[in-house]
Amino acid sequence: MGLKVGIIGCGSIARFRHGPEYKANPHVEEIVFYDRHLERAKTLASLFGGRAVETVEELYHDPKIIAISDCSSNDAHHIYSTNALLNGKHVLCEKPLAINVECAEKILAAQKRSGKKLMVDHNQRLTKVHQKAKQIIEKKELGDVLTFTTTFGHKGPESWGVEKSNATWFFKKERSSLGVAGDLGIHKIDLIHYLLDDVIEEVKAFHATLDKTDENGKRIEVCDNVVCALKTRKGRIGNASFSWTYYGFEDNSTIIYCQNGIMKMYDHPHFPLLIETKDGEVIKYELESIQTNENQTSTGVIEAFIDSIMNDKEPPITGEQALTTLKVVESILDGKHV
Ligand SMILES: NC(=O)c1ccc[n+]([C@@H]2O[C@H](COP(=O)([O-])OP(=O)(O)OC[C@H]3O[C@@H](n4cnc5c(N)ncnc54)[C@H](O)[C@@H]3O)[C@@H](O)[C@H]2O)c1
Structure with a gap:
């Protein structure tokens, strides 16, 4: 059985990097997309063969989704990445980790509490x-x-x-x-x-x-x-x-x-x-x-993130x-x- 993953934020970085690299990863079975503009989630779902959801809670509360890429704009990272971690998901957060150090520390605290993996896309x-x-x-x-x-x-x-x-x-x-x-x-x-x-x-x-x-x-x-x-x-x-x-x-x-x-x-x-x-x-x-x-060519970031989950290793970033x-x-x- 392959892994199910979620992507929050279905703009350019999700379209050019996360979507294609999850799709190419042999361990990933399904990608579930969320964006506050539902049509963007649907577009990527049709491009990469996954499905779109209307609310972010559908990602958080789906026990089959084990990891989430946070590809939202910078102001939302400390909200989505924190909540995803606290809902038991491994997180790959886009850079910058947050809009300021205080918000970044909230994400790190959530990572420690959850024990889940947090990787940041310094590709x-x-x-x-x-x-x-x-x-x-x-x-x-x-x-x-x-x-x-x-x-x-x-x-x-x-x-x-x-x-x-x-x-x-x-x-x-x-x-x-x-x-x-x-x-x-x-x-x-x-x-x-x-x-x-x-x-x-x-x-x-x-x-x-x-x-x-x-x-x-x-x-x-x-x-x-x-x-x-x-x-x-x-x-x-x-x-x-x-x-x-x-x-x-x-x-x-x-x-x-x-x-x-x-x-x-x-x-x-x-x-x-x-x-x-x-x-x-x-x-x-x-x-x-x-x-x-x-x-755009493959960055290797998704491969490294999935590898850290599958083999329970510290992510490289x-x-x-x-x-x-x-x-x-x-x-x-x-x-x-x-
Ligand atoms: N690693 C890299 O090389 C790299 C390159 C470009 C962008 N990024 C990062 O990726 C992130 C996204 O950038 P992008 O270029 O894809 O931007 P974008 O504007 O193309 O896409 C952002 C998407 O997120 C959605 N979104 C934003 N806030 C949201 C919210 N609160 N709730 C739900 N959806 C929300 C928007 O609707 C949009 O579809 C940024 O943090 C950016 O810095 C990283």
Whole structure:
């Protein structure tokens, strides 16, 4: 007998990642969809062969549903993920874990009370390039990491979200809360923590709303650009930039500068991982490209989540790690200490 799973929130991330990856998973028998816009749940049910329900309680109270993906907008994560956990479901929550640290702590408390698994979709860790880079760093093939630079930018979420409009919740303070820092920046902060096996402890940042306007033509209430300098617990220093106003190709690159060379990820057009060593050697890896808004490939996140349930293992991306990352993002925005 396969597993039954639920998805809350049937917008873009459910359509492009969770739906297809659950459908492709051999252990998953049925996907049950809920969205406050019932027609969106029905659309995904017909696309992925599951069924739609009219209320979220139907997911919570169905004993056959053992796991739930929370793909709602950021403002609802602490409600749905908390309730799903307290109703005995394993939860895969989309990033950011919540709109602020206080709400994230509620989810973590529910996870502890329930004893169920909580995984957070910081999917960048799982790409082949980032996995390979992690190995190289762990084995100190290029010596110790000294500095880093990372960026994530594209033309903005108004062309990605299901609504395809400047009225998108991504632009609303009370619903997205963290703007581009919570949308794209949080991926890179998590990635740096993961790759370097380290934690960012000091932040100096600028954030601004430079270009995006809402449905009334007014400047949006959340930041569309961030530039920051970061220092880690182990003393590494680096910089990061996050943007919704890169009006060309998406940039998702990270460069790690080590004692004996440089590792460039998603920086070269043909070689997603490229190493330049101190003595002049260039090593090019032809690994799979990262998912972009235009080019969706499997992230491996659902596979890892289902594996952690089936084999009763800790998920590879935990609620505690996501909380640590969220604290850095809050510090980037409010200027207070991490
Ligand atoms: N991991 C990633 O790379 C990645 C990429 C994009 C988005 N996300 C995250 O996924 C989440 C969803 O983003 P999206 O791009 O799918 O947005 P979206 O606007 O396309 O879809 C959100 C869906 O959730 C539904 N929804 C929102 N609030 C709800 C509520 N209170 N009750 C019921 N349904 C509700 C909406 O009706 C909509 O259908 C966000 O947290 C976002 O940050 C993650």
